[in-house]
Amino acid sequence: MSTASPAPSRPQPVGPALMVIFGGAGDLARRKLLPALVNLRADGLLGDAFGVLATATRPLDDASYRNDMAQAVRGHLGGDLDAEAWSWLERRLHYERGDLTDDGLYDRLARRIDALDRELRTAGNVLFYLAIPPSLFAPTVARLAARGLFDESGGHFRRVIVEKPFGRDLESARALNRSLAACLAESQIWRIDHYLGKETVQNILAFRFANGIFEPIWNRRYVDHVQISVSETVGIGHRARYYEEAGALRDMVPNHLFQLLGYVALEPPVSFEADAVRDEKGKVFSAIVPIDPEDVLACTVRGQYGPGTMPDGERVPGYREEPGVDPQSSTETFVALRLAIDNWRWAGVPFYLRTGKRLAERASEIVVEFRRVPFMMFRSTPVDHLGPNRLTLRIQPSEGISLHFGAKVPGPALRLGGVDMDFCYRDHFGEEPATGYETLLYDALRGDATLFQRADNVEKAWAVVQPILDVWQALPPRDFPNYAAGSRGPAAADELLAREGRRWRTR
Numbered sequence: 001m002s003t004a005s006p007a008p009s010r011p012q013p014v015g016p017a018l019m020v021i022f023g024g025a026g027d028l029a030r031r032k033l034l035p036a037l038v039n040l041r042a043d044g045l046l047g048d049a050f051g052v053l054a055t056a057t058r059p060l061d062d063a064s065y066r067n068d069m070a071q072a073v074r075g076h077l078g079g080d081l082d083a084e085a086w087s088w089l090e091r092r093l094h095y096e097r098g099d100l101t102d103d104g105l106y107d108r109l110a111r112r113i114d115a116l117d118r119e120l121r122t123a124g125n126v127l128f129y130l131a132i133p134p135s136l137f138a139p140t141v142a143r144l145a146a147r148g149l150f151d152e153s154g155g156h157f158r159r160v161i162v163e164k165p166f167g168r169d170l171e172s173a174r175a176l177n178r179s180l181a182a183c184l185a186e187s188q189i190w191r192i193d194h195y196l197g198k199e200t201v202q203n204i205l206a207f208r209f210a211n212g213i214f215e216p217i218w219n220r221r222y223v224d225h226v227q228i229s230v231s232e233t234v235g236i237g238h239r240a241r242y243y244e245e246a247g248a249l250r251d252m253v254p255n256h257l258f259q260l261l262g263y264v265a266l267e268p269p270v271s272f273e274a275d276a277v278r279d280e281k282g283k284v285f286s287a288i289v290p291i292d293p294e295d296v297l298a299c300t301v302r303g304q305y306g307p308g309t310m311p312d313g314e315r316v317p318g319y320r321e322e323p324g325v326d327p328q329s330s331t332e333t334f335v336a337l338r339l340a341i342d343n344w345r346w347a348g349v350p351f352y353l354r355t356g357k358r359l360a361e362r363a364s365e366i367v368v369e370f371r372r373v374p375f376m377m378f379r380s381t382p383v384d385h386l387g388p389n390r391l392t393l394r395i396q397p398s399e400g401i402s403l404h405f406g407a408k409v410p411g412p413a414l415r416l417g418g419v420d421m422d423f424c425y426r427d428h429f430g431e432e433p434a435t436g437y438e439t440l441l442y443d444a445l446r447g448d449a450t451l452f453q454r455a456d457n458v459e460k461a462w463a464v465v466q467p468i469l470d471v472w473q474a475l476p477p478r479d480f481p482n483y484a485a486g487s488r489g490p491a492a493a494d495e496l497l498a499r500e501g502r503r504w505r506t507r
């Protein structure tokens with residue numbers, strides 16, 4: 001492929017702000033948030049008037065926190081660490097120890113925010129980041145509000161980033177939204193889904209709406225069906241407590257998979273303003289045909305991995321043998337479902353979603369499979385076995401886009417073969433060190449909410465999933481474990497598509 005066209009003018013560094021990280025010593029902060037800030041600085045996207053105030057329960061002060069984080073950030077960025085950017089950030093790291101259930105902590109935080117604001121000239125702007133257990137989201141926000149820390153009357157911003165999970169079902173999602181709305185304006189609530197920080201996800205919109213050639217065929221007339229797969233090779237690691245409560249459906253579907261679905265299926269927004277895009281995404285969720293409880297078992301597949309061998313030869317235990325997991329657990333580690341979107345563009349086009357742990361390969365991708373040609377004039381050749389055209393948007397591990405089509409194999413006989421035209425981000429644009437949080441933090445700091453979730457859309461997504469949760473709970477699985485670790489998932493997931501003459505696309 002030829003080289004990229006000249007880049008448009010470089011993005012500007014974000015203005016003054018203090019970032020207050022609740023759970024600032026936890027896994028998310030050390031693995032993602034601080035490394036992302038270093039990368040933003042290295043890219044010239046963080047201005048000088050910036051600082052971080054971290055808070056957690058462990059006994060640290062500014063100096064020991066900086067030390068601790070230096071190791072963490074070095075460990076995660078390794079050779080990609082920009083030493084200058086790190087030493088810039090390190091000087092701006094501050095720590096306040098305390099328990100979030102203690103009102104005294106908020107007085108201390110308020111004082112430090114004021115002091116740091118003066119010292120670092122952050123203009124009163126504060127981005128609060130809730131990197132804490134979900135049970136603490138609502139009480140922490142309530143205490144911050146009571147302390148007056150969300151007041152924007154001085155013309156500065158006060159924003160709160162909330163990490164998923166946004167509830168564990170429709171009712172709790174509504175309750176969380178109500179408690180956040182009692183303390184904050186919707187414009188102050190930034191619900192983050194790190195999937196939307198990935199280049200390919202953002203590129204779905206660019207791909208669809210910046211190119212004249214795809215949009216005309218992006219509809220029921222040309223698209224046979226869409227597959228959205230997020231398969232992981234990892235198990236549940238040390239997250240048994242969380243995962244036992246959540247399961248694959250809650251953990252992945254109403255958030256990550258629905259975001260991908262939304263971007264693939266939405267109508268062209270009138271602009272790339274946050275609400276224009278989020279309105280269109282919401283319309284897609286509203287148009288998803290509610291699954292009748294009687295149809296749940298026919299439209300969905302749940303699975304749980306048993307022991308098995310991963311493709312690299314590693315023997316791994318089954319889910320029920322993982323530390324911290326109930327040996328009788330009926331928590332699903334795999335889910336596949338078929339959804340229908342009842343609107344002008346997509347009526348009759350199935351959307352198949354699947355995600356699971358301990359699968360044979362790590363791959364997140366969207367496959368748009370097009371209808372076959374109406375008449376196969378190569379009938380007498382083996383080409384009638386040729387697959388349909390497919391457009392694959394790869395999100396991980398290697399971000400890119402490929403188009404599968406048939407071409408004549410060179411030679412005197414007319415033989416066709418399937419070929420791929422492939423675009424790989426890394427090959428074309430080179431690789432930038434990234435955690436996936438850079439874009440999202442940058443956007444939150446500059447006030448662009450396009451990639452963040454809005455309350456109504458969160459509830460719409462849960463509304464689609466709720467009948468599945470209800471039926472699954474009422475009818476516990478009888479065949480778990482039903483797939484071996486290292487396999488492609490339960491056979492029933494293949495049958496879900498085979499019944500309709502289709503199959504999952506794998507590389």
Ligand SMILES: NC(=O)c1ccc[n+]([C@@H]2O[C@H](COP(=O)([O-])OP(=O)(O)OC[C@H]3O[C@@H](n4cnc5c(N)ncnc54)[C@H](OP(=O)(O)O)[C@@H]3O)[C@@H](O)[C@H]2O)c1
Pocket residue numbers: 022023024025026027028029032055056057058098099100101130131132133134136163164165
């Ligand atoms: N890790 C990820 O990659 C990831 C990805 C997506 C979403 N999330 C979400 O991000 C949030 C944080 O996850 P995590 O993995 O970073 O968890 P974690 O490693 O357990 O960190 C939790 C942090 O919260 C602090 N904390 C807990 N209870 C507290 C209390 N009562 N008062 C003050 N601080 C308290 C802990 O303080 P100490 O440090 O003192 O123990 C710790 O710093 C969760 O909501 C999770 O669902 C995480």
